[in-house]
Amino acid sequence: MLSCIQLIALACVTLIARCEAEKLFHSRDHTDVEIPAAQQTALIIDQDAAQQFLKKYGFTKPVNWEETQYESAPVPVNDDPATMDIMSLIREGDALTRAGEDSVPEDSMQNPEYINALKEFQKMYNLPVTGELDDTTKAAMNKPRCGVPDKEANDTSMVNGTSSDLSETHHNSTAGSDAQSLNHTQAGNATADSTEPVRRKRFLETLLVRKRKKRAVDNMFGLTGQMAFSKKMLKWRLIGEGYSSQLSIDEQRYIFRLAFRMWSEICPLEFEEDNSSPLAMIDMRLGFGTGRHLGCTQTFDGAGREFAHAWYLGDIHFDDDEHFTAPNSDNGISLLKVAVHEIGHVLGLPHIYRTGSIMQPSYIPQDSDFEIDWLDRKAIQHLYGGCVGPFSTVFDWIRKDRTPYGELVVRFNTYFFRDSWYWLYENRNNRTRYGDPIALQVGWHGIPSDGIDGFAHVWTWRIDAAYFFKGTQYWRYDSENDQAYTEDPEGRKYPRLISEGFPGIPSPIDTVFYDRRDYKMYFFKDSLVYAFDVNKNQKVSGFPKRLTDMFPAVVPNDHPAGNLDAVYFSYTHNSVFFFKGMYFWKVVDNPDRLKNPSLPYNGLMPRQNVANQWYDICNVHSSVLKIKS
Ligand SMILES: [Ca+2]
Ligand SMILES: [Ca+2]
Ligand SMILES: [Ca+2]
Ligand SMILES: [Zn+2]
Ligand SMILES: [Zn+2]
Incomplete structure (x- = not known):
């Protein structure tokens, strides 16, 4: 206009x-x-x-x-x-000569320069x-x-x-x-x-x-x-x-x-x-x-x-x-x-x-x-270096989708949450989506707009439920309609108390992830781990365990010890990653143990910089954030 x-x-x-x-x-x-x-x-x-x-x-x-x-x-x-004295120094400049205005030599035809x-x-x-x-x-x-x-x-x-x-x-x-x-x-x-x-x-x-x-x-x-x-x-x-x-x-x-x-x-x-x-x-x-x-x-x-x-x-x-x-x-x-x-x-x-x-x-x-x-x-x-910074939670969001031919497919996308902003990570291109980050409240409806502690998608033959956790409460997310349930199909109202939905689990938590290989949720708080059996709906006996016992350091002392930012099961890497500050630790997986049988089961590989594995997860100042939202 x-x-x-x-x-x-x-x-x-x-x-x-x-x-x-x-x-x-x-x-x-x-x-x-x-x-x-x-x-x-x-x-x-x-x-x-x-x-x-x-x-x-x-x-x-x-x-x-x-x-x-x-x-x-x-x-x-x-x-x-x-x-x-600033003012005494500033004077009007002389008439300016534009670079290149100087006269050109006459005999430039033969000028080797x-x-x-x-x-x-x-x-x-x-x-x-x-x-x-x-x-x-x-x-x-x-x-x-x-x-x-x-x-x-x-x-x-x-x-x-x-x-x-x-x-x-x-x-x-x-x-x-x-x-x-x-x-x-x-x-x-x-x-x-x-x-x-x-x-x-x-x-x-x-x-x-x-x-x-x-x-x-x-x-x-x-x-x-x-x-x-x-x-x-x-x-x-x-x-x-x-x-x-x-x-x-x-x-x-x-x-x-x-x-x-x-x-x-x-x-x-x-x-x-x-x-x-x-x-x-x-x-x-x-x-x-x-x-x-x-x-x-x-x-x-x-x-x-x-x-x-x-x-x-x-x-x-x-x-x-x-x-x-x-x-x-x-x-x-x-x-x-x-x-x-x-x-x-x-x-x-x-x-x-x-x-x-x-x-x-x-x-x-x-x-x-x-x-x-x-x-x-x-x-x-x-x-200027890569971008570093802690995450609130990191997860793959899985949802069922149909192809134009009506075939049912399962799709996932990787998300990094930091405070009130999130990035979608394009694993294929090894970078964040163009135009990210976006405000949580723009892309995730009905959950708190800031400081999510953790996310878990519980996925069994019987159950398909995605949860966000913050403080003492949790929300169930309706992936199909892309918004949190106020009341889920089973008639439960949200937000609910973690102590009600997950008996035996303390709150607030540092983070959580769902391990589809053993149908258990793992909750992390301070230096402890709590396993939760989703089929029996109860805490697994023998838990909590010490983080350092359950996930021993492969290299002595190279371990986050506790207060994790996020634990992430990546479908792209088929591995679990622990995040804390600017670092991540990969949990030893089967290919690792095939290569090196002496690696402890669930051991933590030496820490690496997040910025060397996941690129361009960069903060943007709030004065320029709102453009695309
Ligand atoms: Ca011009
Ligand atoms: Ca967290
Ligand atoms: Ca930036
Ligand atoms: Zn100029
Ligand atoms: Zn230029």
């Missing part, structure tokens, strides 16, 4: 040609409105233009992209952040390496693309110092509260300043006391990413002076929320939309502009070619001369895809030249829903 402003703008364009001055949301100094919205980027058709392109995107020589952000900014003499750069471009873009500006090469150069150079100087001087500095950064990456980061930054800077007079081009970073030291990460798939943030909770804002004139503000914010959510779903970072804190506290600032925009050193190029760029410090600019459209629109450039790409840069990912990657520099139109693919997931997790 068009906003009021858009309608007015549209009317202006229709009635009076040239009405760009009415673009209210652009730069206050009106520099951008001097460029008519319809102005097209000059196509690259000759060598001069190609040479500028190759220089701008780093093929002639790697561009120090981050430095260009502040190249016109004054360098403070005294850059001790504690004594600095140019030929090499051209070949480099052709190689990187999988074109025939001719060393000539042929039509294929021109076409590739004229495609819509990201403004971040393909080849960036890997500037380790950014790190600004010593190995202790690096290890500190690394330390923060795991510890990372904001306050801690702030303190460490100040301390770190003070040391660096006193020992070494490093020129501070990036003084704004220091001013804002941000922790943005680059940490080079090992090559992976031949790429070098850099962990940009050492904290897990990041704030973002669509800045008011930079609203797009093409999509409504609600549409823009929706699309950005979705873009942040997509990254959040696959890495430990969480993104919070923050429209109230001082701007200096915002980690990622997004805005639209045309031509010279938003105080940026880089100039946008009119309609065509460059559609956005991102800075390591957290600014993302979109060229508002492009025709940005909502997801799944047939035309234009998907703002969602561009936003996901640029956020990837801010998080530290470089361009990735691989089919399917969202980090490819050229815009790849796509007609269906796009998702961040497997290798991009691995790339971001390589920088």
